[in-house]
Amino acid sequence: MKQDNSHILIGPFKQLVTMAGLPEAGAIADEELEVLEDAGVLVYDGFVVLVERYDKLLKIAQEKGYTLQKIEESMVLLPGLIDSHTHICFAGSRANDYAMRVAGKSYLEIARSGGGILDSVRKTRQATLVELVDLLKKRCDRHLSEGVTTCEVKSGYGLTTEEELKMLEAIQLVNKHHALELVPTCLAAHMRPPEHTDSRLYLQEVITQLLPQVKEQGLANRVDIFIEDTAFSEEESLEYLLAAKEMGFEITVHADQFSIGGSRIAAEAGAISADHLEASGEEEIALMRDAGVVATVLPGASLGLGMHYAPARKMLDGGLCLAIATDWNPGSAPMGDLLMQAALLGAAEKLTMAETLAGITVRAAKALNLSDRGTIAKGQLADMIAFSTDNYKEILYQQGKLKPTQVWKQGREV
Numbered sequence: 469m470k471q472d473n474s475h476i477l478i479g480p481f482k483q484l485v486t487m488a489g490l491p492e493a494g495a496i497a498d499e500e501l502e503v504l505e506d507a508g509v510l511v512y513d514g515f516v517v518l519v520e521r522y523d524k525l526l527k528i529a530q531e532k533g534y535t536l537q538k539i540e541e542s543m544v545l546l547p548g549l550i551d552s553h554t555h556i557c558f559a560g561s562r563a564n565d566y567a568m569r570v571a572g573k574s575y576l577e578i579a580r581s582g583g584g585i586l587d588s589v590r591k592t593r594q595a596t597l598v599e600l601v602d603l604l605k606k607r608c609d610r611h612l613s614e615g616v617t618t619c620e621v622k623s624g625y626g627l628t629t630e631e632e633l634k635m636l637e638a639i640q641l642v643n644k645h646h647a648l649e650l651v652p653t654c655l656a657a658h659m660r661p662p663e664h665t666d667s668r669l670y671l672q673e674v675i676t677q678l679l680p681q682v683k684e685q686g687l688a689n690r691v692d693i694f695i696e697d698t699a700f701s702e703e704e705s706l707e708y709l710l711a712a713k714e715m716g717f718e719i720t721v722h723a724d725q726f727s728i729g730g731s732r733i734a735a736e737a738g739a740i741s742a743d744h745l746e747a748s749g750e751e752e753i754a755l756m757r758d759a760g761v762v763a764t765v766l767p768g769a770s771l772g773l774g775m776h777y778a779p780a781r782k783m784l785d786g787g788l789c790l791a792i793a794t795d796w797n798p799g800s801a802p803m804g805d806l807l808m809q810a811a812l813l814g815a816a817e818k819l820t821m822a823e824t825l826a827g828i829t830v831r832a833a834k835a836l837n838l839s840d841r842g843t844i845a846k847g848q849l850a851d852m853i854a855f856s857t858d859n860y861k862e863i864l865y866q867q868g869k870l871k872p873t874q875v876w877k878q879g880r881e882v
Contacts, residue, residue, distance in 0.1 A: 476879060477529035478537045479508020480522035481545040482858040487830045488843040493789035496822040511850040514878035519844055542858040547844050548617025548851030550832035551806050553743050553764050555622050555797035556607040557600060557635050560591030562798045585659055588798050592625035600638035605646060612648040612882060615872040616806055617851040619648055620836055622692060624655030629678045632656045636687035647882040651836050654682050657693035657700060657708060667700055671708045679715055694722040695730035702729045709737040718837055724748045735759035741835040745778040753786040762835040764791040767813040768801035780817040791835035792827035808868025821864050850879035
């Protein structure tokens with residue numbers, strides 16, 4: 469996406485919550501938030517130049533000929549939201565699965581009746597590239613309208629070289645033309661495809677046939693694997709992750725969703741993040757902390773599956789960097805509302821507002837290894853969202869029902 473080339477002063481805002489200067493990991497008190505009153509933002513070429521009281525910025529802007537974007541009502545400004553774990557490139561619906569699940573059917577029973585991940589694989593394989601692009605674009609439209617300015621998107625419903633490349637190409641095509649910035653991740657190791665009887669041989673095929681093409685075509689710089697009894701074992705996952713890392717990919721892991729073990733592999737392999745973590749305990753928390761792994765929790769999956777949340781409070785108190793993402797997918801997490809999910813998790817897990825907001829901004833940026841966003845500060849991308857309120861606490865208090873009324877991507881209102 470081209471950066472906005474304008475010189476612009478945006479403001480004044482009743483409150484401007486910068487999310488800057490916070491600890492990278494561990495607990496955060498609300499008093500640690502930098503909340504500026506009657507402030508504005510100077511933007512040049514898509515980046516933040518200065519954040520200061522509006523009256524001071526106005527003099528600078530007038531002297532240097534900046535364009536003024538006047539905010540007439542009481543508004544609160546936050547950094548754009550970052551959804552660091554999604555599966556929003558897919559075709560079809562799993563509403564039938566959901567009906568069976570809430571009626572008490574087990575995962576295995578649903579899979580045997582033709583549902584589960586393989587149902588999404590069948591429908592995504594049947595979709596054309598054009599259809600996938602159209603579906604993904606519509607989901608991006610919604611996410612952007614709800615304040616998400618950066619979104620990670622995984623492949624993983626193709627499970628063949630050709631079909632995984634199709635998914636990643638769809639993500640790349642949407643990313644070129646959409647204001648929402650997408651971060652692609654290759655999740656060919658989502659589960660063993662039905663055509664294969666040997667998981668190890670399938671992973672070897674991904675390493676030798678798919679990943680070289682992904683790298684050569686610049687389709688993704690990140691690789692993910694689902695470590696679970698129903699997917700891939702710890703041993704084969706570690707081999708796969710180390711091979712991908714050797715090829716120059718950043719790595720992340722679906723870990724500890726139903727059973728422990730994945731977080732240990734994430735720590736051992738040097739993953740940037742371990743995601744899910746509903747089953748993680750004190751030992752897993754300590755392993756991830758010592759290895760500098762970001763813990764990404766996915767409240768949408770807990771809501772969709774009717775299971776407990778990941779122990780977010782214990783993770784923060786245990787010194788982890790906690791990111792919060794939607795896991796938006798057709799099966800276990802169909803809602804895809806980042807702000808609402810973060811607010812509900814915060815209420816259930818007793819997170820401070822600072823911890824919850826950091827989890828969907830600055831700490832989510834860390835989960836994607838992006839240092840140029842997540843805060844409103846000099847040198848950062850001018851990705852920002854404004855809410856029609858005079859108190860930032862209203863945003864989480866209204867549990868996701870207060871949506872942003874204005875969204876800027878690289879200084880350009882979208």
